Amino acid sequence: MQDVKAPLRHALKTALQALGVEPPTAVPVEPAPKGKPGDYGTPLPFQLARILKKPPPQIAKELASALPPIPGVREVIPVGGFLNFAYDPAYLVEAASAPPAPFPRRPGKVVVEHTSVNPNKELHIGHLRNVALGDAVARILAYAGFEVEVENYIDDTGRQAAESLFAIDRYGEAPGEGEKYDHYAGRLYVRLHQELGQEGKKAALEPGIRAVLKRLEAGELRNEIEKILRAQLATMWRLGAEYDVLLWESDIVREGLLNKALRLLKATPYVFEPEEGKYRGALVFDTSRFIPGLEDPYLVLVRSDGTATYTAKDIALQFWKMGLLSGLKFRPYGTQPSGRPLFTSHPEGEPMPFGRATATINVIDVRQSYPQQVLKAALSALGREDLAAHHVHLAYETVLLEGRPLSGRKGHVVSVDELIQEAVARARSVIAEKNPDHPDPELAAEQVGIGAIRFAMVKTEPRRQIDFRWDQALSFEGDAGPYLQYAHARAASILRKAREKGLDPAAPLPEGAAAKATAYEAALAKALLGFPEAVEKSAAEPTPHLLAAHLLDLAAAWNAYYNAKENGQPATPVLTAPEGLRELRLRLVSVVKETLRQGLALLGVPAPEVM
């Protein structure tokens, strides 16, 4: 896939220089709107109107005559103040006829932290958005040329983990038949909270919970946490999300990273212990210089009872991620479904080069914007504005369920496992109905079910609230994962049949084949050529929804191509097309298939060969 806009921009700059105008740094070039002549166009003449003191249409004409020949451009068409370019279809098709290639490597390392769910109960659809978003962003960045490290923070010394373990111990009940361990822990956690709600129970149970908390901090109950964590990981892996390293909070505390971080901060003028007032005896961070406009800019790092706040631990983790602190040890944690190894921090491990990031992305919901700002402020407090500028909080809005906020207490939640089961069952029945001879219905059902769920979570802009509705999330029509998967399977089917006939879609195009390209092929080629830019934009934001939107456009262009008719007859048959044109179309279909596969992979959506 080659860039057709770059030569065009270059030619425009050359023409501008010929006209004695300093070219802008970014020359706008966009596909021409439907119904307008040409394939691409630029509004450049409007921007020059002020400088040249001439009307845009006149500038467009002058610019047109000053242009050097542009590769593939058949005609330069002034359209009012726009200047459009009609391409030779053969050129567009040739430009699109190689599958997209990964981007060149970029310097530095990006650490993406996502999931980081409390190891105390099963995942629900709120967590799902985090996993889907984080995993997609990590994949997109890696494809876009960044070195990416995916970290999953395990808060094993938190209150919630302690409560689940306490509940398991207290009720002494075994998991139900076939009950996943995280669901079991979650069930007893909920039961504990019911009991805590009863009169006088809280005081009676509190010491027990505190005792568990102490043991967790000492790392004594790691195996108990692991049982829950392993069950959660099974869900993440089934979704297709994978990680490089698990970071246990107890390890971070044990390695003294927290104290090291606090020591660094205490050496700045912004962190101190007030001698009077409401914060007397606590260690606070005055963020006013970094976060203006707060009514109370003091943030407690260490409470007056000596315990550290979560934010303080988070700052320590952030410092570690960016190489300001060292000390964690690691060891292998096993191999994930794709074969990618997973590591974990561990007291008995050995040093490994995790962390040391030049940029960090935290995938975490918008309600935590303030503490995320504090992370940047802490970096700034150390004088590391450079690092602060490279920390991104990928804030996403919360997920509603049928219009109402999720609520564990009111039972208004859906677990991810439950959702997957439902989606796969639904896919299974659609396959049985539409393709009863499917060679592997179980595989396809899993792919379609997972794909529908994951796509639903990433197609919307992160900062918009998602209202999860069963009928929409499991929809297999329209703007949905299965629509893209279907387009992919359709292309795969043609390629399969071609190979059966002895044709090789990967073979070089025969001499003169490209010249047979029509407007149909050109339109499809243009859709394909937008892929690298969509990836680039998605990586830069970062957000997967831009790539998702482009893939929907590409699939729509491909489906339209597939269905094109003239006088009631198929206008664009592939396998039965005349020789030359057939090879050309086959090549395009193969690039469509590969581009969709790649794009879907970046969103974590499987691409079935048969549906």
Add this chain to the structure above:
RNA sequence: GCGCCCGUAGCUCAGCAGGAUAGAGCGAGCGCCUCCUAAGCGCUAGGUCGGAGGUUCGAAUCCUCCCGGGCGCACCA
């Protein structure tokens, strides 16, 4: 009250480093399987881009104010 985010078609959403008659999907209506998978395609209907000012040759996009909704403002996170 202060701060951040969101108001685009009946519903769910793209578009927002200013550019061409504002685009999809769902829903509604009409059509397309003797043709490579109809989970698809085509056509029709449907919009004061929350409102008012402003900047600009040009504003859904930038600025200000207002209205509506969400979230955050603990020695929680």
